[in-house]
Amino acid sequence: MPRILAPLLSAATYARWLHLLIGLIFAGVVLLVFPGTEGRSLGGLLALAVPLDVALLVAAALVPAMRRAEGVQARLLLMPAREQDIAAEPARGFADRRRTAVWLIGRVALGTAVGFPSVLVPAAAVGLLVRPEPDLFGLRLPAREGFTWYPLLAPVLMFALGWLVVWAGRLQLAMAVRLLGPSPAERLAAAELRAERLLERNRLARELHDSIGHALTVTVIQAGAAREVGDPAFVAKALEVIEETGRQAMEDLERTLVLLRETRDTAGTGGAFEGADGADGPATERPGIGQLPALFDTARAAGSPVEAWIGVPAAKLPGVLSREGYRIVQEGVTNALKYAPGEPITVRITVREGQLELRCTNALASSAVRASPRRGGKGLRGIRERATLLGGGAAAGPEAGQWVLAVRLPLRLGA
Template identity: 60%
Template sequence: MFAPLLRSVTYTRWLHLMIGMVFAGVVLLVYPGTEGVSTGRAVLCGVALDVPLLCLAALVPGMRRGEGVQARLLLGPAREEEIGVAPSAGWADRGRTALWLVARVGLGVAVGAVTVVVARAAAREPLLALPAGFALLWLVVFAGRLQLAFAVRLLGPSGAERLAVAEARAERLLERNRLARELHDSIGHALTVTVVQAGAAREVADPAFRERALEAIETTGRRALDDLERMLVLLRETPDAVVAEQPGLDRVPELFAAARAAGSPVDAELDVRAAELPGVLSREAYRIVQEGVTNALRHAPGAPIRVRGAVTGGVLELSCRNALTGKGSSRRGGGKGLRGVRERAVLLGGECEAGPEGVDPAEADRADPGRAGWLLRVRLPLRLGR
């Protein structure tokens, strides 16, 4: 019973209501001919004067912004985005602003009149001060809630604004997901190559092999640092966000060289020229091949890797196959990397297949590594219309 009366927002809403009454009172004081008239006549004069003035004020685009800021500060919405602070963008916004101003002033006049009446009654009869004040406060509570509902309905974002906000939020989420995939592909590949190279260098006593392994680790690490710096610049959303371009399909020989240096033979045949592909398709194809090679190094170190790529009938076909080993056969279902490949393929209007080749997936754990293999196959149309 008393909790709403102890909240500070109740009294800020009361202040917001009284501002409406003050506006109406000032208009009546300025306009001549209302002195000495009856209360009913004064109310009619107020309506006749206030409504046109409020409608004229609503035509100013900045009026909506000012009312929105004031409503956010004094009415205390649950979420600030429920009440907009953008200027009027069209006649629909101006009409809603006019309705808001009329409703605000009308409700403020009603609550203000009751406040004056209660104050006068309490001054004449002190015994009525406590119950009358209690009733007045609860009237303010309900009137404040009603005022907030008006604000959310009339000052809240329009349908077009809500759609624009939703689209902007979706764009941000898509961008964050894209950056997460980029970090997974780039840094994950670099760490996989580094771990495999370091393990091989420790096992092999040949100094020349160790030298090549250390060189490959250094090269891969530098490239990963460059990719990481580029991603961090994008995440900071600074004006320097236009930095080094993402690698395309012309960079895949570097992937194969790193895999060979890690001890995995690579048989690659890419009958595709990156310059003939759309930029986005070349970049996504590179990431797809990178994910296939990285998975092969991670789950089947030392096993041969076969990569094929060609354009057939307006469709780019990519495949990456490696022999199943004791570790590799446990990849049923795929992880985040394969899920990222599928998302890339779907966004580009293509399709992706990944799984054991030549055996029943349920028997992949017992498959003969020499007979079975893990196959990643992706088909991407050169144009989304295909």
């Protein structure tokens, strides 16, 4: 019983009913304003109304904004499970206009088919309840005397009308999803927008992981070393490094938050990417290869000797390669500090055969050095993602007693 009654009590049913009745109103208004309808039979009215309605609806469908208006109305009154199942965009081509025309014709036809019973059934139900000689859809019934069961037909008729509206509303919704749903071009654009936003979120996540992860690693190592050594001069130097690293981390966090706000405000228009790569100001300027010496100084202050050789001027590198190269080397140095603290680190950056090569090596942690175990591998995965997006490749793993990170990036993509 609840399954039978629940649709009849649903707000969606009555909202869809209103949507259906609008179709009847359109057909009725056309007949009222068109001359020559008086004295015609029902067949004559239909013969006049159908071609006229179809012509007007097709003409209306040619207006691009009609598709948007119908989509907004369908979203409000048909109550789809997901709003994106019904588009609310203007028609962009002939295919959209054709589907809009079919939708308008079908909507008016279904609305008219449901509208007449919506008027006639309540009138017949009232007649069964109060009239001495009820009139059921033009069929006059015998006098009420001896037929006391007439009033029992009234709720049956209203129940049947209710379920007619339920099924018509569901059919109307299915038509809307089919005919007003996103076109293939709109679905492709939506998929590209989702992919763009996902890529931007992943990029921001990598930025936070690399910059904040490096800062925390250096801070933990410096604090632990200062506690162990206990030398006032060393403690002062460690605090200085912690302060500088924390300041740099705060700048990185502020820049990432600026990019996050731009991503939200542009909503997939490409502005977030432009702001990230365009260096619009100090808040969004990202470090490049030229800032690596400061990174190496931080690692040396943390107790790990760094030998670096940069064989390409930072000014001659494309901006995107310079920035991504910095992050890749930063992650390599951070991993070395985290998993092999105190061990020597070697960094080489060269250009060979039209490719930028970055190689970061460090000795594996000795038995005398405690290194935290690797967990998750998010940093290495981020390096591979950076390299793949730039058309290159990355490899990392133990080699001859050392941990080697090797990345190759094509220079032509940044030119």
